[in-house]
Amino acid sequence: xxxxxxxxxxxxxxxxxxxxxxxxxxxxxxxxxxxxxxxxxxxxxxxxxxxxxxxxxxxxxxxxxxxxxxxxxxxxxxxxxxxxxxxxxxxxxxxxxxxxxxxxxxxxxxxxxxxxxxxxxxxxxxxxxxxxxxxxxxxxxxxxxxxxxxxxxxxxxxxxxxxxxxxxxxxxxxxxxxxxxxxxxxxxxxxxxxxxxx
Ligand code: TMP
Numbered sequence: 001x002x003x004x005x006x007x008x009x010x011x012x013x014x015x016x017x018x019x020x021x022x023x024x025x026x027x028x029x030x031x032x033x034x035x036x037x038x039x040x041x042x043x044x045x046x047x048x049x050x051x052x053x054x055x056x057x058x059x060x061x062x063x064x065x066x067x068x069x070x071x072x073x074x075x076x077x078x079x080x081x082x083x084x085x086x087x088x089x090x091x092x093x094x095x096x097x098x099x100x101x102x103x104x105x106x107x108x109x110x111x112x113x114x115x116x117x118x119x120x121x122x123x124x125x126x127x128x129x130x131x132x133x134x135x136x137x138x139x140x141x142x143x144x145x146x147x148x149x150x151x152x153x154x155x156x157x158x159x160x161x162x163x164x165x166x167x168x169x170x171x172x173x174x175x176x177x178x179x180x181x182x183x184x185x186x187x188x189x190x191x192x193x194x195x196x197x198x
Contacts, residue, residue, distance in 0.1 A: 001082055002197060005089035005123040007098070009160050010149055011136030012129035012179040013186070018088050020187045021194065025086050028198075033082065036090040038070035041077045052146035060104040063148075064111065067096050072118040079121060093120045094128075094166055094174070099148070102162025103155050124197050127190055128167050131179040133157055 004021070006014040018034055025032050038048040047070040050056055051063065058066070071093065079087065093115050101108045133156040140149075167174040177189055 001084060001087060003079075003087045003089065003092075003121055003123040004194065004197075005092040005094065005126045006129065007091060007094050007126060007163060007174075008129035008179060009131065009133055009136050009156050009163075011139035012131050013139075013183065014090055014129060016183055017127070017129065017186055017190060018090055020183075021190055022088055024187075024191060025088075025194075030085040030198075031083070032086045032088060033078070033084045034088045034090065035074060035078060037074065037092055037095065038067055039074075041070075041073045043073045044070040047073075052148060054145075054147045054150060056147060058147070060100065060106055063104065064096065064100040064106055064114075067100065068114045068118055071096075071120065075118060075120065089123065092123060092126075094126060094163070097166055098159045098162040102165070103151070103159040123173065125193055126170075126174045127193075128163050128174050128176045129179040129186070130160070130164065130176050133160055135180070 006018055008014055022032050022034055037044075038051055039045045047066050051058070051066050051070075093111075096111050096114070097108060100106045101111050133153055136156075137153075164176065167176050175193055177186060179186065181189070
């Protein structure tokens with residue numbers, strides 16, 4: 001089984017690229033599963049509702065632990081015994097390092113120990129779709145903002161630069177792509193990397 005994850009701030013176009021890659025992989029006869037985080041299990045979707053609900057007043061620590069509670073459930077239900085060829089993650093643990101670590105200022109060391117504790121598998125490849133924060137939000141202008149999206153531009157600037165930091169530490173796994181490229185160009189870039197790991 002191979003794991004491919006997609007990361008980036010809001011509005012980078014992850015879902016579109018995941019759907020296109022999923023179609024491409026299925027056309028090659030590979031079995032796939034798309035998982036979103038937080039979510040994709042009954043418990044995880046309930047936790048997602050708490051995390052994104054704008055009326056919740058969550059502490060940063062609760063936010064971090066809820067992300068990992070949802071993740072632990074996902075790993076035990078959907079990853080450990082998966083018979084799929086490829087799992088596509090719409091966000092995975094890098095999001096916790098970027099959002100809760102760099103964004104909220106929580107300890108990277110503690111987040112790394114939660115990654116170890118929940119036995120997160122390391123993705124074979126991670127695509128970081130990168131775009132200026134303001135540009136990403138412009139693309140989502142008509143959407144109602146959830147609790148995390150309401151965290152302000154300064155927060156998302158930290159998240160974006162945090163993601164870029166992570167990619168510099170692991171350049172072989174985390175590929176940074178310019179999310180301002182056209183949908184088709186981005187898809188081609190993604191496929192060129194994915195073909196290497198298949
Ligand atoms: P989504 O809108 O991309 O589905 O993600 C839900 C929100 O949760 C998004 O604002 C990013 C945030 N998030 C974190 O803060 N930490 C995490 O570990 C994950 C997986 C998501």
